[in-house]
Amino acid sequence: MKKFLFSIITVSLSGVLSAQTGAPYIHDPSTIAECEGKYYTFGTGGGGLISQDGYVWKGGAERPGGGAAPDVIKIKDRYLVLYSSTGGGLGGGHYGKIMTMWNKTLDPKSPDFKFTTAQEVAASDGFEDCDAIDPGVLLDPTTGRLWVSYGTYFGNIRLIELDPETGKRKAGNQALDIAIDCEATDLIYRDGYYYLLGTHGTCCDGVNSTYNIVVGRSKSVTGPYLDNLGRDMKQGGGKMVVAAENRAVGAGHFGRFIVDEGVELMSFHWEADFDMSGHSVLAIKPLIWVNNWPKVGTPIKSGVYEIESERRGYALELAVDFQRLEQERQFFWRINPDEPIKSLEAQKLSDVEKKWSKGTIAVRAGDYMNRPHQRWKIEPLTSQSGYLGSPYFKITIDGTDRALTASEGFSITAEEKFSGSDYQLWRIEQLTDGTYRIMPKKVPGVDGINKKYVIYSISDSNPILGEYDFKSDNSKWNFKQ
């Protein structure tokens, strides 16, 4: 089990993870597409990014046609790529064209990699209240119909329907105005609602860009798309989904990626990442749903946490003796209000550590008392490969090198040392209800990268490695500080 003892693993110093690692430089990233185990996103101006693991992104994706803000969707066994070839008002007019083309693969190295001739599906004439660029595509899971929203601040956002077999405009389909004053829109569907996501604010102004993503929703794909006040997006309505953070600003061009039931991600770009020279970079964040509204979630940050079960509210802890804190006996009916108030110290690691056994200690859950055996330090392993949107994490008892480990017999333990083995690398994902799931990179006795087993509350007090089930609170945990 400890074959990886000498692997060099660095830990992020700042603990702030605004962006992806590698060279994730992109503007208007298309919805992330998976192809033969790799991830792809295309941006404005041609080209795009490829990632082997979903965390380390490099250039190399190929898309002909140039233009602004593409999108991509897999339909059956082919990929449909949409982009706008002209327009956008840059040094010219607002005559835009939305083009579509197919490819059997997104891998430029594959012998099957060949785009079909691009075909025009919508256009703006440069005069009308529309600039036909920035397509966003939705394959309606309820009907199988293929919809595209497009447009910019120059007038209206429009909706058209394509034929999912050909990628061409559906015969006789008329474009419909569904919003004003947005850019880089996208359509998604969830639980009976269609959502139109648009980008507001100022683009392309580096660290001063106020770009932000807003949403309206409708029971019908053709609208009206209303915000949380019932304000139509045709009247400028929109509820905030993601705005600036302290170290990254200018969120634009939404894309949704469903990892698993209850595990969703949103991709977008930051106009400027303060920790990456102020470049425009790819961002991937949890997508959570609150009262049927999408919202950016909170990826786990480095820090010291209580890890609390959603099942019972018990805290993950080392299975060691509970050691009492010494305290002068207090009787509430004898408190003298005139005595000065004292602050009591919390229990310290040094007070208890020596009584812990050496070697591996079992892990269980119990009442949270802010004791050292319940205080877990979470650190992202940023120099390693990761999973879609994030690096793996190291989870140790704060102040020690004692590391949470996936162990034999689908158990979880705390080994004395962090070795860097795959059994000690943890994937922590926020679920759509705001809780988290915690899964080891590898599980002893299970081949390959683990995508199934999470820390699972089979009882209130004895978590194991069990199969992830979004419908059960047994799979869910909260990180509290």
Add this chain to the structure above:
Amino acid sequence: MLLAGGVSAQNPIISGQFTADPTARVFNGKVYLYPSHDIPAPQGQRKDWFCMEDYHVFSSENLTEWTDHGVILNQKDVPWGNPNGYSMWAPDCVYRNGKYYFYFPDGVKEGMGFGIGVAIADSPEGPFKPVESNIKGISGIDPCVLLASDGNAYIFWGPGRCAKLKDNMTEIEDDTPSETVKFGDREFQMSGVNCLKDSPSRQAEGPFAFEYNGNYYLTYPYVRENTEVLGYAMSKNPMGPYQYKGLIMKEHASGCWTNHHSIINYKGQWYLFYHHNDYSPQDDKRRSVRIEKLFFNPDGTIQEVKPTLRGVGIVDALSKLQVDRYSSASNDVKINFLDTTDRFLGWEVTLDKKGSYVTFSDVDFSNIKDGYFTAAVKANKNTKFTIREKNSSGKIIAGADVICITEGQFKRDYSGQYLTVTAPLKYTPKGITDICIVCEGEAVTVDYVQFKNKEKYFSEPKAAESKPDKDGFLKRWLLLEPITNGINTNVIFVDSYLEKTFNEANYLKLFDKVPVNNQKVKYGNQNLIWHKIDSENYNVKLFRFAESYNKPVYGVLFSAVTEIYCDKEIADVRLLAGSNSASAWYLNGEEILLMSGDRRMVKDDCASKVVTLKKGVNVLRGAIINGPGMSDFCVRFVDKKGNAITDFTIK
């Protein structure tokens, strides 16, 4: 029902499939077209020969928009025909005794040669049910049935033979004569009479007979020299004798070997339907139908018809005008296929130098009110072109620059790539006229031209007073043509910048007093005019206002003022506003709201402090500033609970 390749006001009239041997007929006030249907030869068929397996029927009421009603008969459905013969050649269809009779040739199932069959329907679009056997006594191709004024139906076929049909329309009369005909050293027994025995008839086929002004016309393709011409002969009797009169159409200049035709009168005009291999220039066995007008001389003879690309029909200016299908042109223009891998996409025309032109006839402008045009064009150097009325020196309808190469910040090179150009019309022709596209610079290539109406954003106030709409939005305003200030970004619109700008050089004094409609003012060295408008939308689209007066739309400061009349004082209200971009609002001379930043038009984006609308007149003023962006605003008053206030009038 599918539009056959969209609007096809030009020749050829149908794209997306090949069409040949057109027989047009007028039924129920519409033109029905029964062509042969050329297809590329499938596996096992000769690649260099005619290949047809079925028939479609098309219809039109204006000869420009054609509806494809789909397949009406396939070779597999013909009981007596060879199901794999691919020989469904030129057909005809006539209406008699309440039924539609569709006549068609087909290779016979047993033995050699062609038979002619009949399929019957209750509607010109079918479904057609084929009769069990072909017409006995007729061996040949290209049937045409003449319903003569003598009450009889005559069938013509092949090299101009004719027989009388029985009343059942499916058999020829029992007493039809027959004769022995020699072909080389072979002899055949043929029924009917040879109507072309006194006329040039080398390789004659495809007869089309009709009656007009007491004359019978037998028109037909034959080979004069090397390829087919359309000729005709006239007679006082349906079965002749016919006297040859001359040509209707010369040989195709392209060398397309066949021609085949029909002639109808529709709404008082005679038309010739014929074919040419436009979509298949390398292979003249894949043909497409064209139409031209046809005229008679006073003595009943027919004027020769010149083939054109423009074809016939009046085209709505709102449709895509395929000007590469021109009616006339300077002799230096060139046409090419847009895409040689899909020729049904059509052509483009290149106007080579300054002064080169194409004229496109019969464009109907009656639907164009406040118009602009859009065109798909490409060039290798920046150039310009005009659209003129009637001819190349006619009145300019509109003109546009074609900028394919730009320098500077947004440097780009779109040379040789299609661009869409648009421009408002300088002049709108009345009714139906010809348009002429004229090159005014370097060479320019045009795919199509289309006229459009601008969306309506404003109307001139007619009623003496206006009310807020149901949501309380104020839609009547006096708007000043924009003050140009050259700003090229919106990120500077912080509060202090706006306060400074709006108070600069007594800007607010511009509308201290409420101006009147068309009042002229001077600001700095800019001469500007106030315009009174009613907005069609809840938001007042300042961008479109500026554009309509040919004023700058970016880097501008707009000024708006309106007068609100209240019957009684309305206290404790707020102004809710949205604007693109920043704005300031003043009620009765006092600033009540400043909206700073790079703003989008969002309904109820900002709220003023609490104000009172006094009894009588209140003056509301707005200053809206923008760099790049589509300026507009929406304002309304609401009460304490946020409910719209609508009980006042605006004058």
